[in-house]
Amino acid sequence: MSRLPGPFLALLLVALLLPLVPLATWSVAHGWRFPDLLPRDWSLDAWAYALSPTAGVLRGLGLTAAIAGAATAGSLVIGLPAGRALGLYRFRGRAAVEILVLAPVLTPGIAAVFGLHALFLPLGLTNTVAGVALAHLIPVLPYTILVLSGVFAGYDTRAEYQARSLGASPFQVLRHVTWPAIRPGVIVAALFAFLVSWSQYLLTLVIGGGRVQTLPLQLFAFAGAGRADVTGAIAVVYVLPGILVLVLTSRRLTGRSAALAGFGR
Numbered sequence: 001m002s003r004l005p006g007p008f009l010a011l012l013l014v015a016l017l018l019p020l021v022p023l024a025t026w027s028v029a030h031g032w033r034f035p036d037l038l039p040r041d042w043s044l045d046a047w048a049y050a051l052s053p054t055a056g057v058l059r060g061l062g063l064t065a066a067i068a069g070a071a072t073a074g075s076l077v078i079g080l081p082a083g084r085a086l087g088l089y090r091f092r093g094r095a096a097v098e099i100l101v102l103a104p105v106l107t108p109g110i111a112a113v114f115g116l117h118a119l120f121l122p123l124g125l126t127n128t129v130a131g132v133a134l135a136h137l138i139p140v141l142p143y144t145i146l147v148l149s150g151v152f153a154g155y156d157t158r159a160e161y162q163a164r165s166l167g168a169s170p171f172q173v174l175r176h177v178t179w180p181a182i183r184p185g186v187i188v189a190a191l192f193a194f195l196v197s198w199s200q201y202l203l204t205l206v207i208g209g210g211r212v213q214t215l216p217l218q219l220f221a222f223a224g225a226g227r228a229d230v231t232g233a234i235a236v237v238y239v240l241p242g243i244l245v246l247v248l249t250s251r252r253l254t255g256r257s258a259a260l261a262g263f264g265r
Contacts, residue, residue, distance in 0.1 A: 026232030046229035064214040071136035071197040075144040083148025127209040143192040151185030
């Protein structure tokens with residue numbers, strides 16, 4: 001994988017950070033009215049309140065990250081074998097399985113959310129963090145499985161067979177052959193899974209019943225209350241972890257694995 005040219009990378013960074021400018025400005029503005037180009041008065045009161053225990057933003061940030069992490073881990077546990085099966089094998093009913101995988105994306109979101117609520121209610125999973133994390137698997141899994149099936153579609157299993165013929169154990173094959181080959185794809189799948197879970201609002205609201213206060217719920221609550229300054233501060237806090245995950249993950253996606261390319265020569 002070649003590196004992006006410097007100007008393109010700079011343009012991409014500007015595109016990512018530009019929406020943060022008005023949010024960051026609102027977070028330090030003490031009133032900002034049209035037609036003023038910039039606020040007349042500046043204040044850090046919104047940040048002081050947003051980061052205080054009273055607002056619960058830091059608690060919501062930790063809860064959002066924990067739920068997104070759990071949904072990501074669960075999607076990888078399910079998505080790795082499913083992606084390998086869809087990517088490597090041709091079997092009867094494969095098209096039906098692919099449609100089933102895409103069903104959460106194709107189904108209207110509001111219908112899926114309330115259908116899921118009806119399913120979770122008798123199981124005692126509503127109004128709980130565990131129920132919300134499980135519910136997040138529904139929109140997350142299609143992205144994870146599709147990315148990983150694409151990874152395995154370009155994977156050459158002869159490298160595994162060669163390693164076994166040389167006496168490698170299944171764990172050694174997994175560690176030294178399979179994992180290095182699929183690692184970039186797994187990182188991309190995990191990134192998609194984390195960000196999709198991180199941004200869930202309606203699903204968290206319905207399944208969590210308003211008791212599971214993640215950052216998106218807090219953001220919409222303050223926005224609805226007309227607190228533009230606090231909303232700006234929470235929005236900056238909400239957006240930055242996603243950008244951080246993207247930057248840290250992208251640094252790992254360099255080069256092409258020899259296990260994928262070795263037999264294509």
